[in-house]
Amino acid sequence: MQIVRDVPALRSAISALKVGGGRVALVPTMGALHEGHMSLVRRARDHADHVVASIFVNPMQFGKNEDLDAYPRQEARDAAMLEAEGVAILWAPTVEAMYPAGFATTISVSGVSEGLCGAARPGHFDGVATVVAKLFNQVRPDVALFGEKDFQQLAVIRRMATDLDMGLGIIGVETARAEDGLALSSRNAYLTAEERARAVALPDSMREAVAVLEAGAEVDGTLVGVKNRLAAAGFGPIDYVELVDAGSLQPVRRIGGPARLLVAARLGTTRLIDNMAVSAPGIRSL
Ligand code: PAF
Secondary structure (H helix, E strand, C coil): CEEECCHHHHHHHHHHHHCCCCCEEEEEECCCCCHHHHHHHHHHHHHCCEEEEEECCCHHHCCCCCCCCCCCCCHHHHHHHHHHCCCCEEECCCHHHHCCCCCCCCCCCCCCCCCCHHHHCCCHHHHHHHHHHHHHHHHCCCEEEEECCCHHHHHHHHHHHHHCCCCCEEEEECCCECCCCCECCHHHHHCCHHHHHHCCHHHHHHHHHHHHHHCCCCHHHHHHHHHHHHHHCCEEEEEEEEEEECCCCCECCCCCCCEEEEEEEEECCEEEEEEEEECCCCCCCC
């Protein structure tokens, strides 16, 4: 596996990779890799001949008071994991390579970026859309894979790729979970042992809510129930507990088609997010 840190070196590594033909898949990450990222890499191999992974902790998507400096960085370990999964190129640019002096462009996706994490983290999705557009232009992959764990992020990237005719496939991969159901996230490393034990209230309360919603329960009352359960487990503040249309991400109060339950809440100093599919009452989830 080649580790590449600047754009000219990436261009020649990608050209060499494409000489023999074959499809290229990109798995963009911010590092601190876990089984969720590895499932993206494995899935990427089903869609392409060569897998390129990127590791870049993107300053543009962190707010002023967020965890940019504290974000876990463990590149040597990450690189070994990627190499073991057969990744051809690790694109690990420096901040200067990604945002050279004079950089002045921002991509802003309206609609799906607004509300939910977009409301709680102003500017976050502009930072995500901008860096992902740059990664797509740098690597020029045939497909790129993203976890459904960041469901709103996936919707933003799909919208951007369609609107800007980026000509690649965007593949969403189901959330990888720990045995107790907690969604895997690099930020889980911030949880104390005691918080980690309490964190299971998040997937537990969501799973129960999905079951009652699919049985026809009233939406507002069910969402309040999730909030109360999270508060009782020590979560707070709770940014949102919302039921949205799975495509538009607009709130729904009567489930007529595929919907999604999305939650973001803090446990101690750690902000956790999760989401689960909700089918209309009487229609079983696939
Ligand atoms: O999901 C992430 O890890 C990041 O938001 C991404 C897509 C790599 C962009 O920095």
